[in-house]
Every structure is written in C-alpha cells, then in structure tokens.
Amino acid sequence: xxxxxxxxxxxxxxxxxxxxxxxxxxxxxxxxxxxxxxxxxxxxxxxxxxxxxxxxxxxxxxxxxxxxxxxxxxxxxxxxxxxxxxxxxxxxxxxxxxxxxxxxxxxxxxxxxxxxxxxxxxxxxxxxxxxxxxxxxxxxxxxxxxxxxxxxxxxxxxxxxxxxxxxxxxxxxxxxxxxxxxxxxxxxxxxxxxxxxxxxxxxxxxxxxxxxxxxxxxxxxxxxxxxxxxxxxxxxxxxxxxxxxxxxxxxxxxxxxxxxxxxxxxxxxxxxxxxxxxxxxxxxxxxxxxxxxxxxxxxxxxxxxxxxxxxxxxxxxxxxxxxx
Numbered sequence: 001x002x003x004x005x006x007x008x009x010x011x012x013x014x015x016x017x018x019x020x021x022x023x024x025x026x027x028x029x030x031x032x033x034x035x036x037x038x039x040x041x042x043x044x045x046x047x048x049x050x051x052x053x054x055x056x057x058x059x060x061x062x063x064x065x066x067x068x069x070x071x072x073x074x075x076x077x078x079x080x081x082x083x084x085x086x087x088x089x090x091x092x093x094x095x096x097x098x099x100x101x102x103x104x105x106x107x108x109x110x111x112x113x114x115x116x117x118x119x120x121x122x123x124x125x126x127x128x129x130x131x132x133x134x135x136x137x138x139x140x141x142x143x144x145x146x147x148x149x150x151x152x153x154x155x156x157x158x159x160x161x162x163x164x165x166x167x168x169x170x171x172x173x174x175x176x177x178x179x180x181x182x183x184x185x186x187x188x189x190x191x192x193x194x195x196x197x198x199x200x201x202x203x204x205x206x207x208x209x210x211x212x213x214x215x216x217x218x219x220x221x222x223x224x225x226x227x228x229x230x231x232x233x234x235x236x237x238x239x240x241x242x243x244x245x246x247x248x249x250x251x252x253x254x255x256x257x258x259x260x261x262x263x264x265x266x267x268x269x270x271x272x273x274x275x276x277x278x279x280x281x282x283x284x285x286x287x288x289x290x291x292x293x294x295x296x297x298x299x300x301x302x303x304x305x306x307x308x309x310x311x312x313x314x315x316x317x318x319x320x321x322x323x324x
Contacts, residue, residue: 010207010210010211011302011305011306013207013208013211014211014214014298014301014302015302017211017214017215017218018214018218018298021033021215021218021219021222022218022222022226027222029215029219030219030222031219032219033215033216033218033219033220034216034219034220036212036216036219037216037219037220037284041212041216042213042216042280042281042284042285043176043281045209045212045213046176046177046213046277046278046281047175047176047179047180048180048206048209049113049180049206049209049210049277050113050138050176050177050180050181050184050277051180051181051183051184051187052184052202052203052205052206053113053114053180053181053184053206054180054181054182054183054184054185054186054187054188055184055185055187055188055195055202056114056184056188056195056199056202056203057131057134057135057184057185057188065126065127065128065129065130065131065132065133065266066132068126068129068132068263068266070257071129071254071257071259071263071266071267072129072132072133072136074250074253074254074257074267074271075111075133075137075250075253075266075267075270075271076133076136076137076140077253077271078246078249078250078253078267078271078272079110079111079137079270079271080110080137080140080144080148082245082246082249082271083106083107083108083109083246083274084107084108084148084151084152086107086242086245086246087103087104087106087107087108087152087242088107088152088155090103090107090238090242091103091104091152091155091156092155095238096231096292097156097157097290098290098291098292098293098296099231099234099235099238099292099293099296100155100156100157101153101156101283101287101290101292101293101296102235102283102290102292102293102294102295102296102297102300103238103239103242103296104149104152104153104155104156105149105279105282105283105287105293105296105297106239106242106274106279106296106297106300107148107152107242107274108144108145108148108149108152109141109145109274109275109278109279110137110138110140110141110144110145110274110275110278111133111134111137111138111270111271111273111274111275112134112270112273112274112275112276113134113138113206113275113277114203114206115273115305115308116130116133116134116269116270116273116308117130117131117134117270119265119269119308119309119311119312120265120266120269120270122312122316123265123269123311123312123315123316124261124262124265124315124316125262125263125264125265125266125269125315126262126263126265126266127266129263129266129267130265130266130269130270133266133267133270133271134270135181137270138177138178138181138275138278139177139178139181141173141177141278142170142173142174142177142178143170145169145173145278145282146164146166146167146169146170146173147166149164149282150164150166164286173278176281177278210276210277210280213277213280213281213284214280214294214298216284217280217283217284217294217297218294220284220288221288221289221290221291221294222291223291231292231295232295232299235292235295235296235299236299236303238296239296239299239300239303239304240303240307242300243272243300243303243304243307244307246271246272247268247272247307247308247311249271249272250267250268250269250271250272251264251268253267253271254267254268261315264315265315268311268315269308269311272304272308273304273308274300274301274304276297276298276301279297280294280297283297
C-alpha cells in the first residue's frame with residue numbers, strides 16, 4: 001500500500017486535499033485556502049507552473065518534432081475541434097449547470113503539459129512530437145479558449161449570464177501561460193545543463209503547486225461540494241465517457257493518416273488529454289459559485305490519467321507485435 005502511494009503520490013495528494021478540506025468541520029483548512037485565493041495565489045501558482053514547464057522542455061526535441069506536420073494538425077483538431085464539439089453534445093443533456101460548466105471548461109482546454117509527453121514516451125511514441133503539440137496547443141489557448149468557452153456557456157442555462165471579456169481573458173492568459181512558457185524556454189536555452197539536473201525536482205514542485213490550486217478551488221466551493229456529493233458516480237461516468245470519445249477520435253485520426261506504432265502515440269495522448277492547470281484557474285476566477293464544476297475538473301483528470309495509464313501498456317504491447 002505504501003509503495004502504491006509513493007508511485008501515485010500526485011493522485012493520492014489530489015484525493016487527500018479534497019477530502020481533508022471537505023470534511024474539516026472547523027473550516028480552518030478552508031479559511032487558509034480562501035486567504036490564498038484572496039491574496040493572488042492562483043495567478044502566482046499558474047505563472048510558476050508554466051515557467052517550470054518551459055524550463056523542462058527540450059528545444060532540440062521541439063525542432064525534431066516540427067517535422068510531423070499532419071500529426072500536429074490532427075492533434076490540434078482533436079483538442080480544439082472535437083473536444084468542444086463533444087462538450088457541446090453533453091451540454092444538450094439535462095445535466096446541472098455546474099456539471100455542464102465543468103465539462104465545458106475541460107472541453108475548451110489545450111493538452112497537458114507533462115503527463116501526455118511522459119505517456120507518449122512510455123508507450124514507445126515520439127516524445128519530440130508530443131512536446132511540439134504541447135507548446136503549440138498551450139500557446140494557441142491564449143486566443144482559442146476565450147473564443148470557445150463563451151460559445152459553449154449558453155448551453156449551461158444560468159451560467160450564460162456570466163460575463164466574459166474575451167480581450168481581457170486573452171491578455172491574462174498571455175501573462176499567465178505564454179509569457180512564463182517563453183521565459184522558461186529561454187532559461188532552458190541559457191542554463192540547460194543546470195536545469196536538466198533539476199528536472200525531476202521541478203516536475204514534483206509543479207505537481208505540488210497543482211495540488212495547491214485544487215485546494216484553493218475546493219476551499220471556495222466547500223459548501224456546494226457537500227451538497228452535491230451524491231453526483232460523484234455520475235460525474236465519474238461522464239468524464240470517463242468524455243475522455244473515451246476523444247481517445248476514439250484521436251485514434252481514428254491516426255488511422256486515417258496511416259500513423260502506425262511510433263507515430264500514433266503522440267497524437268492519441270496529446271489529442272485526448274486536457275490540462276488541469278489552466279482549467280483550475282478559470283474555474284476559481286470565473287465560476288467559484290459552481291462547485292460541481294471543480295469536481296468535474298478534478299475527477300476528469302484522475303479518470304484520464306488512469307485510463308491512459310492502462311492504454312500505455314496496451315499500445316506498448318501492440319506496437320511490438322505490429323513492428324516488423
């Protein structure tokens with residue numbers, strides 16, 4: 001049991017911080033999270049995460065991955081085309097506004113910053129291409145997310161009244177995502193060897209900061225979460241179904257493009273996975289009253305990591321059979 005928690009410390013920490021914050025009857029943990037939220041912690045945390053993410057990227061691998069043009073275009077199509085389309089389908093169902101908002105936030109997001117790249121490599125895929133998709137998708141998110149999200153929100157009823165200044169959101173995302181990502185890449189180019197020695201440490205710090213973001217979000221939505229605990233099973237089924245549809249779409253795109261073992265993995269994982277980092281700050285800043293949205297975001301992240309963890313083994317074994 002101890003070995004499991006060591007290997008899966010990030011998932012364990014996510015579950016633990018949610019549980020402790022929700023069951024704390026004294027609300028001491030909640031008050032601490034609210035204090036952080038009210039004193040600018042979410043923005044600082046997101047900036048730090050993307051700064052470290054840029055510092056962990058390898059510019060040489062990025063250059064090598066740029067040659068996979070069709071695969072990159074297909075991945076972006078799944079991320080910003082299929083994802084929002086599937087989200088819109090969920091929005092047509094009689095779900096609660098909170099659940100719909102959570103799905104819309106996930107659907108509009110770019111791909112993950114690290115887990116997809118790691119899983120691509122573990123499955124025998126092209127990590128260089130996965131890095132290219134990560135950088136391009138998260139850079140495009142600055143412009144694309146403020147366009148997609150307002151288009152989906154009218155399907156969530158009451159949430160349609162939430163006013164979103166697209167220009168202001170683009171500017172904020174540029175400051176919190178694009179700027180630190182570029183600064184991180186510059187730092188990696190300037191201090192490459194030093195940063196490489198700190199790679200694993202930065203990854204763990206980054207994951208720890210994501211846990212802090214979840215804590216802040218849960219603290220602001222504690223009462224709503226307590227009232228909607230019965231929807232957890234439904235949310236798990238919905239998020240798993242959402243991710244399965246994106247995986248199916250990415251897999252189909254790989255087959256259409258004749259991307260076999262070694263090339264398809266980056267498209268499948270990077271196309272289907274969604275970043276937790278950016279989703280959390282939008283939920284905390286735009287929809288703090290919809291606690292169910294936070295549950296959807298966290299449960300989706302846990303579900304897609306577990307599903308893709310299983311898929312890594314399957315792709316790795318089938319790749320060995322298919323390769324000559």
